[in-house]
Amino acid sequence: MSLPHHPLHRRLALIDMGTNTFHLLIVELPEARHAQPVVLLRTKVGVRLGEGGISKGHIAPEPYARALHTLAGFKEEMELHQVTDVRATATSAMRVTANGPELVKEIFEQTGIQVEVIAGDREAELICAGVRQAVPLGPQPHLIMDIGGGSVEFIIANGQTIFWKQSFEIGAQRLLDRFFPDASGVIPSEAVAAEKEYLRTVLAPLAAAVAEFRPVGLVGASGSFDSLADMQLGRLRTEAELPPSSELALESFRRSYAQLLSLPHEERKALPGILPMRADMLVVAAILTDYVLELTGITHLRTSAYALKEGLLAEMLQAPPRA
Template identity: 90%
Template sequence: MGTNTFHLLIVELPEPRHAQPITLLRTKVGVRLGEGGISKGHIAPEAYARALHTLAGFKEEIELHQVTDVRATATSAMRVTSNGPELVKDIFAQTGIRVEVIAGDREAELICAGVRRAVALGPEKHLIIDIGGGSVEFIIANEQTIFWKQSFEIGAQRLLDMFFPDSSGVFPEAAVAAEQAYLQQVLAPLAAAVQEHRPVGLVGASGSFDSLADMQLGRLRTEAELPPSTELALESFRRSYAQLLTLPHDERAALPGILPMRADMLVVAGVLIDYVLMLTGITHLRTSAYALKEGLLAEMLTS
């Protein structure tokens, strides 16, 4: 249960247990839990209601598929808001689903475990990024080891609230400069880690990176269509980023491959990605359709 999107993954475990799980359902809902409140430290009433409505729908799917083991996790929006614990209680009261609110470090570990199922990292160090609505996780890892990880509460909804409150128009140059200056200040630990570990490639997990891969393709793919990993050409990112910066909301939302819900968040996420590329000098980009939920599944399969 992310700050922007809620995901539901239902799998069947075949016998023997070491065989690959069979995916029965993979779906997501744009709940926008952080909209209108996360920057003020609470979940807004409309977002709160959307969350309960979505979980009621998920509960129906869970019952329909006769699921025997349910794990639910929540991230930044429930981690930092004053009424997050209340929402956890209401979800349990209305659906019987127990929600575990996880810390940023734990979120980063699970994201890394999910990415490793999608991308063959090999022995070389990579920088993994997951841009959520509330937080952004950075992990430097190879196929076996996490060398450094940190979660920052600078997700796309927060960046929108700070730098692009009226997102109907074009993102002003001054706002780009202001966001870059803010990132330079907040992401000093990332700069130090990159200096120490020198990652050779960047892997972007789900969300904004899936949208950039869809823009590269020129069409919106469904959850079922997404391959585990996609090469994202640097030139394609640059082209998409330029479009996002120079178009007003309606034209951004109409671009091939963009979910209208992401049309504004992608702008501030693009500034963040551009800043990280500038900081690291990385030119090889890949996306991972797998992230936290696949990491949680991987952990459940090995426990």
């Protein structure tokens, strides 16, 4: 049921164009300061923008077309909900590909949506702001981790302060292309070892930051962590069903990780709680998560359904109201 529309109400659409998934959040902003925005729509589409090209530095024709088609669908939803303001951000795939700027231009020409391509550091900041809306971090430092298709953001923060943050271009699509290009079978143990060796080198700055700030818990904010929480539950939840945050038992993660490593693609796809398009990327994402758990010794895991777009909303609500 849609809310009665008042012409003075601001309705805001927040679009997060990730390398795997495009997210759309439509909210009605309250007139009263400090009141909570009302969520009118929360949806996502698996675009797989990085498929077949991100490791070669370009967006392949099929994902390019899927992106345009998805944004046209988002435009329809925005019109339906009488949106007054739009903020659209794009991350790794659009940041590093030769034809990313061309796609930004074509999206604007076809839909009137102006996409802002944001840097990795800014992405990490917004993810942290979003996670804080879902998880009360308190005074102790936590490690926040967002595994995208193109990049992975790590942030060490508590409720007030970001102590350290860095974005690494080692997202799940890139890891898949590099270590597991044929994902139809069971991932060989040599590939797992090779990925972990690679992570040891690339994530040296993370190891140094962890040693310095000693985070007490891990908060995972991305589709991979939603999938691990769904596997723990034994069923796939819709976007609307996801609570802002869930506890992810370490035993449950270990069980899911063992299953993912021991099954071929078709059987992985059939596991309860897995979105078919994530069946392969989830393997490399789980190896990365396992590596981070080994590195940090952390045993307390939470998931956050909130990330970049909720961070953007939180930031906008803190901004002074427009005249």
